[in-house]
Amino acid sequence: MRRFFKLSAVAIVMILLTVVIAYPGKGQDATPPRIVPGPWGDIVDPVTPPIFESEADRITFYRRQQMRAISSHFRSLEGIIEYDAPFQAQAMQHIEALNAIAQHLQQLFPPGTAANDGETGARPLIWQEPEKFAQHIQGFQNSVIALQKTLCYTTPSDASEALTAVRHQCLACHQSYRVR
Ligand code: HEC
Structure with a gap:
């Protein structure tokens, strides 16, 4: 025994x-x-290279970096437009960067890249209602272009409403399609 x-x-x-x-x-x-x-x-x-176990992992990594880039440009614009940071001359550069990423946003969401159950990330709903998701991307692109036009004709302090319209698009898409 x-x-x-x-x-x-x-x-x-x-x-x-x-x-x-x-x-x-x-x-x-x-x-x-x-x-x-x-x-x-x-x-x-100090940042060790991540471990990727699948192509979906690689895509998600890149997509999140792009979202962070979107966020940084948006927050920089917020600094200039809402908090009067004295960098008005740089506002257009942030808009152009936002515009460029917005144009390829659709490509960042290929099928098979939803977050796993119980994890944060992209909701499977994105691929269950692709037309509605595409409308969100379109709405975001339009809001960025509208902000660009506003900044062409007014001073940054008058662009607050147009910035809010962009913020609304971020939040609306996250509300439906992102798990936090
Ligand atoms: C069309 C939909 C959509 C729009 C518009 C959008 N996002 Fe996102 N965002 C997502 C989704 C989905 C995720 C989750 C992606 C993932 O984790 O794979 C995400 C993730 C993020 C993240 C987290 C990135 C990370 O490292 O995990 C940040 C920050 C972010 N978005 C900021 C923004 C900001 C700021 C805007 C607007 C200026 C914006 N997003 C516009 C859909 C969108």
């Missing part, structure tokens, strides 16, 4: 070892940090 327990314990340890070796760091950052050489010396990048 004792021998049986001993053998079972050995078997369990071996199974655990196999799992650990087969799936190193699954679900966590197991890649080594990047050493970045250059004129300022060898610097360790």
Whole structure:
């Protein structure tokens, strides 16, 4: 009987070892940090390279970076238009960047890239009602172009309403299609 327990314990340890070796760091950052050489010396990048397990992971990574870029340009415009940051001359650059990303937004949502159940990200509803989702993208593009036109003819402090129209499009799309 004792021998049986001993053998079972050995078997369990071996199974655990196999799992650990087969799936190193699954679900966590197991890649080594990047050493970045250059004129300022060898610097360790605090951001370790992510692990991609599928093409959907790669697409989602890129899509989220693009959303962050959208967010940064939007927030920069907010700084200029709503909070009077003295960079009026740069407003158009942010609009142009927003415009460029808005034009390829549709491509960032290929089928098969919904968030897994219980995780944050893109809702499956996007692919269940593609026409409505396309209308949201169109609405966002239109609002950015309207803001651009407003900024051509007025000062940033008069563009508050047009900025709110863009903000509405962000929030409306997130309300229906993003899990937070
Ligand atoms: C047509 C729909 C749509 C529009 C318009 C839109 N978003 Fe998003 N956004 C999404 C979806 C869907 C996600 C989730 C994507 C994912 O996690 O794969 C997302 C994610 C994000 C994220 C999180 C990124 C991350 O790192 O997880 C931010 C920030 C964001 N959006 C900001 C904005 C801002 C700001 C605007 C407007 C200026 C905007 N979005 C317009 C659909 C939209």
